[in-house]
Structure formats: C-alpha cells, structure tokens
Amino acid sequence: AQKITQTQPGMFVQEKEAVTLDCTYDTSDPSYGLFWYKQPSSGEMIFLIYQGSYDQQNATEGRYSLNFQKARKSANLVISASQLGDSAMYFCAMREGGTSGSRLTFGEGTQLTVNP
Amino acid sequence: DAGVIQSPRHEVTEMGQEVTLRCKPISGHNSLFWYRQTMMRGLELLIYFNNNVPIDDSGMPEDRFSAKMPNASFSTLKIQPSEPRDSAVYFCASSPRTSGTYIHEQYFGPGTRLTVT
Numbered sequence: 001a002q003k004i005t006q007t008q009p010g011m012f013v014q015e016k017e018a019v020t021l022d023c024t025y026d027t028s029d030p031s032y033g034l035f036w037y038k039q040p041s042s043g044e045m046i047f048l049i050y051q052g053s054y055d056q057q058n059a060t061e062g063r064y065s066l067n068f069q070k071a072r073k074s075a076n077l078v079i080s081a082s083q084l085g086d087s088a089m090y091f092c093a094m095r096e097g098g099t100s101g102s103r104l105t106f107g108e109g110t111q112l113t114v115n116p
Numbered sequence: 117d118a119g120v121i122q123s124p125r126h127e128v129t130e131m132g133q134e135v136t137l138r139c140k141p142i143s144g145h146n147s148l149f150w151y152r153q154t155m156m157r158g159l160e161l162l163i164y165f166n167n168n169v170p171i172d173d174s175g176m177p178e179d180r181f182s183a184k185m186p187n188a189s190f191s192t193l194k195i196q197p198s199e200p201r202d203s204a205v206y207f208c209a210s211s212p213r214t215s216g217t218y219i220h221e222q223y224f225g226p227g228t229r230l231t232v233t
Contacts (some may be wrong), residue, residue: 024167033220035221035222038226043205043223043226043227043229044224044225044226044227045207045209046224047221047222047223047224050221074135091159095220103161103164103172104149104161105161106158106159106224107158108158
C-alpha cells in the first residue's frame with residue numbers, strides 16, 4: 001500500500017491566488033513527521049515545511065502553510081499569493097519512527113504551474 | 117553556508133564501466149542519504165548513514181551498487197558495472213539529526229544526472 005499519496009499529478013493556479021496541494025498518508029506509528037519539498041525545473045530539492053504528528057498547531061513558513069488533519073491522515077500544502085517562481089514539482093514525504101527513524105518516504109509529486 | 121555538494125553534476129558513461137558519485141554533506145550533519153530519482157519510480161531511498169555507519173541499505177537495487185562513508189565529510193556511491201537502467205538523477209542529502217531534535221529535515225544536494233549508454 002502507498003504510504004504517501006498525492007492524487008493531483010498537475011495543478012494550475014493564477015498568479016497571486018492561493019492553491020492547495022493534497023497529500024494523504026498511511027501509518028500506524030503514533031509518532032511521525034510530514035514534510036513538503038519543492039523541486040523546480042533546475043532539479044534541486046528544497047525543504048519547505050514540516051509538521052510533527054504531535055504538533056497541536058498547523059505549521060506555517062511564510063507563504064506556505066500545512067493543513068494538518070490527523071483524523072483524515074491528510075497534510076495538504078497551502079501556498080498563498082502564488083508567484084511565477086512557485087511553478088515546480090512538489091513532493092510530500094513522511095518520516096516514521098519518532099526520534100529513532102530518519103528514513104523519508106516520498107509521494108509521486110504534484111506539478112504546479114502558476115499562470116501570469 | 118555551503119550546502120550539500122555533489123560531484124560530478126553530469127556523468128555519461130558506457131555500459132559496463134564503473135561509476136563513482138561523490139557527496140560532501142553539510143558540516144555538522146550526522147545523517148547522510150543517497151536517493152535515486154527516475155520518471156518511472158519517483159524518488160527512492162537507496163541507503164542512509166548515521167554517524168558514518170550504514171543503517172539501512174535495503175533500497176540498494178543489487179550488488180552492483182555500493183556506498184561508503186569513510187568520514188563525516190565524504191561519501192561515495194559506486195556502480196560497477198553500470199547498466200543503461202541505472203540512468204537516473206542521484207541525490208545526496210544530509211540531516212542535522214542531533215539528540216534533542218526530531219525534525220530530521222533533509223537538505224539535498226543538486227544531484228548527479230547519470231546517463232549510461
């Protein structure tokens with residue numbers, strides 16, 4: 001079974017609008033972490049935001065926020081005020097195992113295109 | 117601050133040749149990861165090290181692949197002999213996995229694009 005599912009292969013958004021990229025996960029471990037990475041066309045992987053399974057509040061980093069719904073096992077990325085430079089592939093990833101585990105499992109990614 | 121450094125950035129080689137990819141993690145990070153990215157299989161973890169010790173190599177596809185981390189500032193991923201199906205982008209990442217923290221975010225290098233003909 002897929003541990004990380006990103007159901008949107010591609011998304012389009014108008015510049016300055018907000019966009020939500022979906023991510024659902026599957027784990028029986030009570031301690032886990034969820035990550036979002038951005039991969040622009042140049043190829044590098046850029047860490048964006050992190051949410052821990054015990055965190056009470058949704059994570060935010062500038063224009064990025066993570067809509068964490070634990071009961072639904074979803075960790076959607078919200079990008080506010082989209083910019084042309086946000087066009088990229090976005091990956092959701094999960095770490096299981098609390099302090100002992102460092103292994104990340106990645107989803108298949110969502111290609112975001114921001115239109116002017 | 118210098119990020120994760122990988123070399124070479126591009127490698128083109130013929131089937132059967134040995135290929136060595138190199139990685140210098142961020143100073144002070146004590147976890148290092150090797151990933152492979154292809155269109156068909158996405159991003160796959162090949163192996164990771166904590167404090168220079170290999171912890172999980174279950175993602176290494178076969179015996180042709182080997183990885184070493186002789187010290188905290190250097191790691192290699194070797195493919196011998198290489199095959200066309202090894203063509204991919206290989207990423208190295210490092211993580212500041214220190215006691216008292218559990219975020220374990222990983223910082224990726226620019227990747228090595230390997231083409232085996």
